[in-house]
Amino acid sequence: VIRSVVVGTGSALPARLVTNDELAKTVDTSDEWIVQRTGIRQRHLADASETTSTLGIKAAAAALEDAGLGPDDIDLVICATSTPDHTFPSVATQIQAGLGIRAGFAFDIQAVCAGFVYGVATADKFLTTGSVRRALVVGAETFSRILDWKDRTTCVLFGDGAGAIVLEAQAGEGTSEDRGVLTSHLRSDGKHRDKLYVDGGPGSTGTTGHLRMEGKDVFRFAVGSVTDVIADAFAATGTSADDLTWFVPHQANRRIIEASADKLGIDRSKVVLTVDRHGNTSAASIPLALDTARKDGRIKRRDLVMIEAIGGGFTWGAALIRW
Numbered sequence: 001v002i003r004s005v006v007v008g009t010g011s012a013l014p015a016r017l018v019t020n021d022e023l024a025k026t027v028d029t030s031d032e033w034i035v036q037r038t039g040i041r042q043r044h045l046a047d048a049s050e051t052t053s054t055l056g057i058k059a060a061a062a063a064l065e066d067a068g069l070g071p072d073d074i075d076l077v078i079c080a081t082s083t084p085d086h087t088f089p090s091v092a093t094q095i096q097a098g099l100g101i102r103a104g105f106a107f108d109i110q111a112v113c114a115g116f117v118y119g120v121a122t123a124d125k126f127l128t129t130g131s132v133r134r135a136l137v138v139g140a141e142t143f144s145r146i147l148d149w150k151d152r153t154t155c156v157l158f159g160d161g162a163g164a165i166v167l168e169a170q171a172g173e174g175t176s177e178d179r180g181v182l183t184s185h186l187r188s189d190g191k192h193r194d195k196l197y198v199d200g201g202p203g204s205t206g207t208t209g210h211l212r213m214e215g216k217d218v219f220r221f222a223v224g225s226v227t228d229v230i231a232d233a234f235a236a237t238g239t240s241a242d243d244l245t246w247f248v249p250h251q252a253n254r255r256i257i258e259a260s261a262d263k264l265g266i267d268r269s270k271v272v273l274t275v276d277r278h279g280n281t282s283a284a285s286i287p288l289a290l291d292t293a294r295k296d297g298r299i300k301r302r303d304l305v306m307i308e309a310i311g312g313g314f315t316w317g318a319a320l321i322r323w
């Protein structure tokens with residue numbers, strides 16, 4: 001059996017770091033409110049020269065270097081994003097060009113904050129069926145460009161950034177080295193559109209629009225729904241919360257993450273938390289957290305890692321990875 005094995009990670013953050021106190025100078029909020037409700041202490045925000053593509057290229061280049069690979073080794077690029085530089089072409093093709101990748105194909109996935117999990121699940125299908133050998137899966141976002149900076153209920157929550165992993169098709173099950181994506185489970189339910197959406201686009205206002213959110217409803221759904229995809233992942237692999245080495249959820253806010261972990265019986269010491277430093281970077285948050293936890297020595301070879309996310313739509317999903 002072929003498995004999709006993680007052979008490299010990388011990430012990129014805009015240079016500009018913005019603290020809660022700095023935000024409090026322009027909107028009616030406070031460090032205390034933001035930290036208590038969300039766990040967020042700071043976020044990075046793109047300047048005029050930084051776009052989703054430039055951040056994605058940097059993160060992807062770092063992941064390639066980490067894997068010890070070059071552009072000719074990649075035959076699939078998937079970028080999860082809801083904030084592309086342009087309506088088209090895709091960010092993934094810009095990453096392909098930016099890295100000098102000439103073979104194969106590239107496309108974006110739009111599943112908002114669940115986009116990276118969707119990307120991993122999709123790449124895994126191409127790799128395990130033998131259509132490609134190595135895939136770059138990138139999550140890259142500049143949510144600062146779709147925020148209403150006068151709306152304190154949303155603008156304090158998000159940040160910009162990108163993360164990437166390289167997946168390689170390797171002989172898995174049945175060998176002594178059975179590593180890689182063991183299972184992935186995706187869900188969506190479009191009837192929740194109005195809970196979290198952007199009020200613009202080519203087919204509505206013709207402008208980019210701004211993010212709108214019913215915070216309490218999103219919170220309730222997030223904690224209530226993640227359990228099904230994670231239960232599916234455990235059932236498909238005969239594992240349980242006790243077997244996990246790390247839980248790396250989408251970094252929306254600390255209270256959602258801790259309530260979800262508690263509900264699932266996952267010890268809080270196994271939870272990787274980066275929302276304090278990065279804010280909610282949507283599809284970029286999981287690969288940013290994976291890269292952080294790998295480079296600081298937490299995630300090691302053969303660790304069992306659960307990734308999980310929920311985003312606008314709603315969309316949600318989970319994947320279990322033997323590192």
Ligand code: ACO
Binds near residue numbers: 037213219
């Ligand atoms: N600073 C100060 N006060 C604020 C702020 C702010 N930034 N934002 C809201 N308030 C005020 C409100 O106006 C309200 O005041 P009122 O009582 O006088 O009306 C009070 O704080 C409480 O507001 P609530 O919305 O009830 O606060 P709540 O405890 O629900 O927290 C929050 C709000 C943090 C947004 C919470 O609902 C939440 O975490 N929701 C999930 C949101 C999320 O993470 N979304 C993204 C997930 S999916 C994705 O990533 C795309």
